[in-house]
Amino acid sequence: MHRFKRIAVAAFAVSALGIAGAVSAQDAPQGDAANGKRVFLADGCFTCHGRSGQGGAYNGPAPILAHTALPFDGFQGVVRNPPNDMPAYSEAVLSDKDVADIYAFVESLPGPRSPKDISILNN
Amino acid sequence: MSKRRHLPDSSRRNFLKGAGLVGAAAAVTPPVAANAIPAAPQEKLKAAVPGARQIAAETMAPSNDPVNQTTSGGDFMVDVLNSLGVEYMAINCASSYRGLHEAVINHGNNKPEIITCVHEDIAVHVAQGYAKIEGKPMAMACHGVVGLQHATMAMYNAWCDRVPVLVMGGNIMEADKRAPGAEWVHAGVDIGQIVREFTKWDDQPASLQHFAESAVRAYKIATTPPMGPVFLALDAELQENPIRDAEGLRIPKFAPVVPPQGDSGAIAAAAKMLVEAQNPLILCDRVARTPTGMANLVELAETLQCGVIDNAGRMNFPSRHPLNQSFRRGLIGQADVILAIEMNDLWGTVSHFSDRIVRRSRPATKPGAKIVTLGVRDLYLKSNYQDFGRWQDVDLDIAGDGETSLAPLTEAVKRLIDEGRKAAYDARGKKLAAAHLAMVEQSKTDATIGWDASPITTARMCAEVYNQIKDEDWSVVGTSIRLSWPHRLWDFKRPYQWNGGSGGAGIGYNLPASLGAALANKKHSRFTVAFGGDGDFMFNPGALWTAAHHKIPMLYIVHNNRAYHQEYMYLVAMAARHGRGVDKMDIGTTIKDPNIDYATVARGMGVYGEGPIVDPKDLGPALSRAIAVVKSGETAVVDVVADPR
DSSP states (O other), X not given: OOTTTTHHHHHHHHHHHHHXXXXXXXXXXXXXXXXXXXXXXXXXXXXXXXXXXXXEESSSEEOOOTTOOSOHHHHHHHHHXXXXXXXXXXXXXXXXXXXXXXHHHHHHSOOOOOGGGSGGGGO | OOSSSOSTTOSHHHXXXXXXXXXXXXXXXXXXXXXXXXXXXXXXXXXXXXXXXXHHHHHSOOTTSOOOOSOOHHHHXXXXXXXXXOOEEEEOOOGGGHHHHHHHHHTSSSOSEEEEOSSHHHXXXXXXXXXXXXXXOOEEEEOXXXXXHXXXXXXXXXXXXXXXXXXXXXXXXOGGGOOSTHHHXXXXXXXXXXXXXXXXXXXXXXXXXXXXXXXXXXXXXXXXXXXXXXXXXXXXHHHHSOOSSGGGOOOOOOOOOOOOOOOHHHHHHHHHHHHHOSXXXXXXXXXOSSHHHHHHHHHHHHHHTOEEEEOOSSSOSOTTOTTBOTTOGGGGGTOSEEEEESOSOHHHHSEEEEOSSSOEEEESSOTTOEEEXXXXXXXXXXXXXXXXXXXXXXXXEEESOHHHHHHHHHXXXXXXOOHHHHHHHHHHHHHHHHHHHHHHHHHHHHHTXXXXXXXXXXXXXXXXXXXXXXXXXXXXXXXXXXXXXXXXXXXXXXXXXXXXXXXSOOTTOHHHHHHHHHHHHHTTTXXXXXXXEHHHHHHSTTHHHHHHHTTOOEEEEEEEOSBOHHHHHHHHHHHHHHTSOGGGTTTTTBOTTTTOOHHHHHHHTTSEEEEEEOSHHHHHHHHHHHHHHHHTTOEEEEEEEBOOO
16 A cells, blocks of 8 residues: 555655755745635635645645745755646746746645643543 | 345346246247347247146245255354454445344344445545554455445555555356356456555455465454555355355464564664764654554654644644644655655655646755664555655665564664754754744634634634534544645644545545544544535535434534635636636635535535535534534534634
């Protein structure tokens, strides 16, 4: 079974995301988070990464995107030319504006909380 | 409804009704098949009124034909099945094995107990799930040809999962004994051919003694590692007719095969490689066949203080054991010696593969890493279906049952470990334990993201379930695709707390196989819980009727993402690759408009239904109500509208 396989893929993807970025989050183009959410859901981003950006799985684990600290350039670089099995979204299906809007959306998503605050996670 | 006598105008009485019209012509017309087009009436011929003798000849059996019998071959078949300790026989009733069916009920006093199923796919999957919990096969009976054709997908799952199931299909071997119509289309010269590519063995016994020997042989073959389904075609006459030569019949003695242990020299060589390795790693998939398996694997890992990556084909290794590194696959690239035990897909586990325009693979192992395999999987392979996976180079390939070979391997390792190594091993173990703990904490942190979201996150869905069953003697026997949260968060430590997946990834497994596992758990008073996808659910929802009918307790969580979600993702990838229409990939991949109300479907099948649960705050109370139902001895379904993964 491959249920738990390729956790390393996720690590590689996150690593690639981090290395690729040279522009800080503050330098990202102003995105429309509301439109970003719409595109995130309509264009299938949520299918692997979850509606809350909590991550998920495709052929291997799909990285967490919620409250991303990744720089915009790195994010866009992965969208256009992703590592591993993530589909490459070209400008033909996802404009630069859409990418910026999605970035604004995932950046706006709340990240993880302390699990200590959720009693049933400590069973 | 009988599957045998459903063709129109097939009865002798209907034939006689036409006698008044066709008259003398009928007397010379050769018998025709019941479904043949009748010749046009010849009006010139006058009908002759049949006399009493003709009516008697047409309607009554000859006086010298016996009409009662005191024994039947089916009775003997039941005795054979009971001699093997077969507890249950899952069936969808059919005329071609009516002799056996009646004999089970009346001669066997419903032993093996009949589990009534509304589809043959359900029946085989029930048997598959049962075997993985109970550790022995149950029987399944179906109609020859058409019933067996229905059963094939589940038999393929059992084959790929290496699970024993004793499948029997009725047949009418002698052509002159087949009634017109259905008995012809439901008969075959060699019905085992339908399933031969994914069964270990099959036979069509020609006598009762032949049946007895073949049934015992089939049971033995099925339960000898590598295990798998077997098939027997049962001639209807053999089942139904009186036993001839009863004094000559004998039920063979069954002695299980002692599973083969790896060669002692090879075991010693493997032990030396593991002991001398800097970073040994154990990979496993279907190791634990019995409760001993997990304990033996734990002992080997603790002796070596090495990591274990469990592909979870069985309940191999405790989820919270410090050496469990199943979510740290990067260790594969660090290992210098890998011991792969009873692996289903070794190549897939030690390789990176890219599902892109050009499909490539590369090793995940580091250069020079040695691979030792231990198992029996490759001792029985077939050609057509490619479930054996891609070739993987290895350095030492030990043919031997993994579970059986663990103890001598551990002893060989212990003999080679000196005091000097123990300190290094302890240090290695502490690092792994710390990494395991960090992984668990990271999982908990990850699980908090979207905690209050709707649709409900899969992490919260699983956490809510565990919160309410953790103090029960629980057994998780099903999961939706790529739902890893239970193994990331729950404390799996008993041999029956997990039983692996479908094997063949044939959809429709989860609900009926979970039910079969629940049937096995019932007599041990365990609390059975299963997750399953909504797509899988709709392949075999009728399994819930069986749950209700036989009062099998089970908590079934429908992971309802309203899609065939893996396919949805694949289609998005295709559209992105082709640079078009990524926003239309819900066509043909989603299950919405209308949404299916699984709780209502469940209630329609006679079991308890909750949902759809959309708000995460409603999930805990819904689970509480459902769990109370399960504790009362029934199945409860909770429909959770959840995120995809």
